[in-house]
Amino acid sequence: NYNVIVISPRNYFLFTPLLPSCTTGTVEHRSIMEPIRNFLRHKKAAVKYYEADATKIDYEKKVVYINDDSEIKGATSATEVPFDMLVVGVGAENATFGIPGVKEHGCFLKEVNDAQKIRKRIMDCVETATFKDQTPEEVRRLLHMVVVGGGPTGVEFAGELQDFFENDLRKWIPEITNNFHVTLVEALPSVLPMFSKQLIDYTEQTFKEETIDIRTKTMVKNVTETYIEAEHTDAQGNKVMERIPYGLLVWATGNAVRPVVKDLMNQIPAQKDSRRGLAVNEYLVVKGTDNVWAVGDCAVANYAPTAQVASQEGSFLARLFNQMAKTESIEQELAVLSEEQASAKKDARDEALAKIKELQKRLRRTKTMGPFEYSHQGSLAYIGSEKAVADISWLTGNLATGGQLTYFFWRSAYLSMCFSTRNRILVCMDWLKTQIFGRDVSREKPSPSDQTTHASRHSCGRDAARALLSTTHYIFRASVGPFPRPLLDLVPGNLVAD
Amino acid sequence: NYNVIVISPRNYFLFTPLLPSCTTGTVEHRSIMEPIRNFLRHKKAAVKYYEADATKIDYEKKVVYINDDSEIKGATSATEVPFDMLVVGVGAENATFGIPGVKEHGCFLKEVNDAQKIRKRIMDCVETATFKDQTPEEVRRLLHMVVVGGGPTGVEFAGELQDFFENDLRKWIPEITNNFHVTLVEALPSVLPMFSKQLIDYTEQTFKEETIDIRTKTMVKNVTETYIEAEHTDAQGNKVMERIPYGLLVWATGNAVRPVVKDLMNQIPAQKDSRRGLAVNEYLVVKGTDNVWAVGDCAVANYAPTAQVASQEGSFLARLFNQMAKTESIEQELAVLSEEQASAKKDARDEALAKIKELQKRLRRTKTMGPFEYSHQGSLAYIGSEKAVADISWLTGNLATGGQLTYFFWRSAYLSMCFSTRNRILVCMDWLKTQIFGRDVSREKPSPSDQTTHASRHSCGRDAARALLSTTHYIFRASVGPFPRPLLDLVPGNLVAD
Numbered sequence: 001n002y003n004v005i006v007i008s009p010r011n012y013f014l015f016t017p018l019l020p021s022c023t024t025g026t027v028e029h030r031s032i033m034e035p036i037r038n039f040l041r042h043k044k045a046a047v048k049y050y051e052a053d054a055t056k057i058d059y060e061k062k063v064v065y066i067n068d069d070s071e072i073k074g075a076t077s078a079t080e081v082p083f084d085m086l087v088v089g090v091g092a093e094n095a096t097f098g099i100p101g102v103k104e105h106g107c108f109l110k111e112v113n114d115a116q117k118i119r120k121r122i123m124d125c126v127e128t129a130t131f132k133d134q135t136p137e138e139v140r141r142l143l144h145m146v147v148v149g150g151g152p153t154g155v156e157f158a159g160e161l162q163d164f165f166e167n168d169l170r171k172w173i174p175e176i177t178n179n180f181h182v183t184l185v186e187a188l189p190s191v192l193p194m195f196s197k198q199l200i201d202y203t204e205q206t207f208k209e210e211t212i213d214i215r216t217k218t219m220v221k222n223v224t225e226t227y228i229e230a231e232h233t234d235a236q237g238n239k240v241m242e243r244i245p246y247g248l249l250v251w252a253t254g255n256a257v258r259p260v261v262k263d264l265m266n267q268i269p270a271q272k273d274s275r276r277g278l279a280v281n282e283y284l285v286v287k288g289t290d291n292v293w294a295v296g297d298c299a300v301a302n303y304a305p306t307a308q309v310a311s312q313e314g315s316f317l318a319r320l321f322n323q324m325a326k327t328e329s330i331e332q333e334l335a336v337l338s339e340e341q342a343s344a345k346k347d348a349r350d351e352a353l354a355k356i357k358e359l360q361k362r363l364r365r366t367k368t369m370g371p372f373e374y375s376h377q378g379s380l381a382y383i384g385s386e387k388a389v390a391d392i393s394w395l396t397g398n399l400a401t402g403g404q405l406t407y408f409f410w411r412s413a414y415l416s417m418c419f420s421t422r423n424r425i426l427v428c429m430d431w432l433k434t435q436i437f438g439r440d441v442s443r444e445k446p447s448p449s450d451q452t453t454h455a456s457r458h459s460c461g462r463d464a465a466r467a468l469l470s471t472t473h474y475i476f477r478a479s480v481g482p483f484p485r486p487l488l489d490l491v492p493g494n495l496v497a498d
Numbered sequence: 499n500y501n502v503i504v505i506s507p508r509n510y511f512l513f514t515p516l517l518p519s520c521t522t523g524t525v526e527h528r529s530i531m532e533p534i535r536n537f538l539r540h541k542k543a544a545v546k547y548y549e550a551d552a553t554k555i556d557y558e559k560k561v562v563y564i565n566d567d568s569e570i571k572g573a574t575s576a577t578e579v580p581f582d583m584l585v586v587g588v589g590a591e592n593a594t595f596g597i598p599g600v601k602e603h604g605c606f607l608k609e610v611n612d613a614q615k616i617r618k619r620i621m622d623c624v625e626t627a628t629f630k631d632q633t634p635e636e637v638r639r640l641l642h643m644v645v646v647g648g649g650p651t652g653v654e655f656a657g658e659l660q661d662f663f664e665n666d667l668r669k670w671i672p673e674i675t676n677n678f679h680v681t682l683v684e685a686l687p688s689v690l691p692m693f694s695k696q697l698i699d700y701t702e703q704t705f706k707e708e709t710i711d712i713r714t715k716t717m718v719k720n721v722t723e724t725y726i727e728a729e730h731t732d733a734q735g736n737k738v739m740e741r742i743p744y745g746l747l748v749w750a751t752g753n754a755v756r757p758v759v760k761d762l763m764n765q766i767p768a769q770k771d772s773r774r775g776l777a778v779n780e781y782l783v784v785k786g787t788d789n790v791w792a793v794g795d796c797a798v799a800n801y802a803p804t805a806q807v808a809s810q811e812g813s814f815l816a817r818l819f820n821q822m823a824k825t826e827s828i829e830q831e832l833a834v835l836s837e838e839q840a841s842a843k844k845d846a847r848d849e850a851l852a853k854i855k856e857l858q859k860r861l862r863r864t865k866t867m868g869p870f871e872y873s874h875q876g877s878l879a880y881i882g883s884e885k886a887v888a889d890i891s892w893l894t895g896n897l898a899t900g901g902q903l904t905y906f907f908w909r910s911a912y913l914s915m916c917f918s919t920r921n922r923i924l925v926c927m928d929w930l931k932t933q934i935f936g937r938d939v940s941r942e943k944p945s946p947s948d949q950t951t952h953a954s955r956h957s958c959g960r961d962a963a964r965a966l967l968s969t970t971h972y973i974f975r976a977s978v979g980p981f982p983r984p985l986l987d988l989v990p991g992n993l994v995a996d
Contacts, residue, residue, distance in 0.1 A: 012940035051625035127549035442510035
């Protein structure tokens with residue numbers, strides 16, 4: 001029913017909830033990547049994929065400008081893709097709040113590259129700390145790992161990192177035992193603000209046992225190559241500036257609007273007052289348009305920017321487009337029947353009228369699709385040393401649990417959410433591998449480019465379909481030929497949900 | 499008996515024979531990496547490891563200058579390491595024969611980075627070829643994969659690449675089926691010159707069936723971003739220049755001496771006439787010195803620069819150093835006994851004399867260690883579509899076999915040569931994974947730095963301990979304290995052989 005074109009600079013889907021595990025090698029990054037082509041192959045319909053950045057969307061002209069930003073370019077490396085209907089799911093980028101030095105010296109945690117960069121840097125810090133004649137002060141600095149942002153990403157990364165140290169690093173490189181230290185910095189008064197009070201306390205208690213420092217009410221003001229300047233508000237409300245030397249800085253604080261989305265917003269008068277992304281109505285239609293939809297972190301629909309929301313939005317859009325296609329085909333059939341009955345004889349006419357009645361009934365049913373409603377399933381976070389916390393929506397209430405059992409729940413929940421059986425098996429194998437052999441302390445050669453080049457294009461975040469949707473446009477062109485079956489199970493939510 | 503210091507810019511050993519498999523994801527690169535620390539942990543002795551480049555060896559001063567060349571640097575990032583005895587095993591770098599454009603546009607295949615870069619580029623070529631509105635000519639160019647060098651590395655890579663296309667790429671991305679093409683370019687009249695004539699024919703026949711083009715007697719003269727200029731000598735001896743457009747160029751032609759080795763050679767008058775590396779005597783002592791040894795590709799001892807040679811040289815040096823330690827301790831004991839017997843009474847004196855006799859016998863046995871003798875076990879190469887060729891030394895003759903059975907032999911031989919049980923299991927799991935799920939066609943984000951920054955530091959090659967030895971210095975300092983047991987099972991050959 002549709003000609004579908006998918007545009008994304010990454011030719012794979014990334015299951016971001018397990019990305020913090022990739023930073024230490026608990027899970028290998030390729031185990032949570034599923035090539036877009038693996039989904040396309042099972043579609044009989046005309047789905048095209050282009051590996052490209054969407055650099056600009058021209059709403060008036062109904063055109064998306066795309067650019068092959070990769071190393072190898074052909075004679076054609078920038079072109080335009082016309083659309084009839086457009087779904088924007090490009091996600092968000094990392095918020096740095098204009099704090100100087102973050103992009104230059106910090107690591108984000110949103111893409112595969114980010115996780116690999118962190119993995120290399122952890123080992124780089126360790127190797128540099130054990131370099132000949134390093135001063136004790138430098139050793140302490142290099143082994144101080146600072147995580148900024150007390151959301152699930154920051155907390156899970158801190159937990160994974162401490163695990164890596166406890167289970168592996170101190171075994172292989174005992175010299176660093178006394179100096180390796182993880183600190184979590186958060187501007188708000190507590191970590192994991194979306195969780196129940198008791199789970200926040202449990203997390204803080206567990207971190208204490210794991211010797212991870214939590215510094216709440218601490219706002220980073222400036223980042224240099226070797227230290228962070230932060231303002232701490234103490235119990236009396238006094239503000240104290242402090243200087244925190246660090247070896248590794250991971251920045252996991254929040255989302256900012258991508259330039260391509262900002263530009264699109266500027267073209268639509270109704271988006272004038274929107275700040276955090278594309279304002280959408282209850283059917284996820286971008287306000288002020290009738291042929292553009294938005295899902296995930298780039299859409300503003302009064303929900304938290306989480307994977308759960310994005311994934312449900314994707315599923316909803318898939319159903320919506322299928323309904324629209326059905327509606328259209330019924331209406332066409334009705335038009336034909338209506339012509340027929342006008343010129344038909346008595347019997348044939350009655351038959352046609354009965355058919356019309358039946359079709360109109362079906363049309364009503366089809367057309368009455370309700371608006372998007374988010375159903376919150378709960379929140380999950382791993383907090384290190386094989387413990388997790390979970391706030392789960394349970395019947396009409398809420399179930400708050402934390403500990404080792406919750407950790408197994410966390411594992412099975414994430415496993416079931418993986419994009420494919422292949423991913424599930426690979427993740428299980430990785431967990432087993434880590435259990436048996438420990439994590440790999442090899443440091444791949446550094447790729448200096450990872451340092452800054454990509455930083456500006458990445459964003460921080462967590463949670464499943466956010467990555468799935470980020471930097472990906474789904475473009476639907478109205479049908480130009482008859483296709484065997486609805487294409488819309490392509491819509492990402494479906495991939496996640498089914 | 500020794501204080502051992504290991505210096506290498508990579509904190510892991512890489513099993514290079516399986517590196518061609520990593521370029522397509524048949525084997526994941528981390529499955530053939532074993533952290534140096536995993537070996538050190540099992541030693542009770544004082545073995546120190548520094549992750550650093552050895553930038554210069556000062557032979558007179560007995561000092562190695564080392565430099566932390568990684569992204570994260572401490573206050574101390576360059577320092578010196580004094581030595582009493584030095585083992586140089588830095589390997590070689592890639593020979594480009596001064597051909598313009600090779601370093602800028604080609605990919606080598608020696609390090610993990612190289613394999614990853616090739617893996618990314620293959621998919622980059624495919625994605626760019628399927629970009630919107632690409633011209634047919636560009637599509638053909640982008641999907642033309644050129645391998646220069648008909649040695650085992652080049653042949654194995656060509657085979658792996660064709661496998662990747664046949665088993666996976668054409669399934670997932672059918673659009674490229676008619677244009678994907680692999681060409682192997684070799685300056686000599688045949689590929690695999692170290693193999694028997696019948697195996698060369700078999701390889702050429704198999705490549706023909708796999709539709710891999712072999713262009714022998716073709717010398718590359720110039721490389722640009724999009725094409726290669728090569729001179730082909732035809733059957734009549736006429737030389738014809740041709741222009742070969744390409745998407746991916748892999749350069750696997752031979753070895754060149756590393757600058758640090760060249761510099762060391764310049765400091766030793768006896769090395770004046772050596773061209774291809776450090777000339778060594780039959781005990782692997784660098785000629786013109788008495789405290790420097792060399793093994794692997796940086797040593798010239800009349801053997802081919804292969805892993806087999808390097809690995810046996812490593813084993814030999816391990817034994818040699820252990821013998822030297824034993825000799826020293828016996829001589830010390832003898833000196834003590836000699837003093838004792840001079841002042842001892844009759845009975846005690848007889849006893850001492852008997853002991854001395856016994857010790858002198860042992861000393862003779864110890865001292866009569868023969869020189870290094872290379873024992874050739876055979877040559878192996880994978881040639882694609884689950885076939886391999888093998889020339890195996892068998893009793894007094896030679897066994898030449900090719901085909902599917904040889905492929906299983908190839909697999910089991912390489913598996914048994916892996917550095918650890920962990921590596922063996924991981925490689926098996928990877929093979930199984932590839933069998934079940936096929937290879938992953940995801941393209942990780944490009945790291946532009948891989949493009950040129952590292953090229954100059956890498957070299958091309960194949961075969962086990964070559965990588966193990968490349969860019970790694972083993973420095974032995976004379977004993978400064980009593981250590982529980984000989985340290986020398988650290989020497990790399992041992993790691994490979996036992």
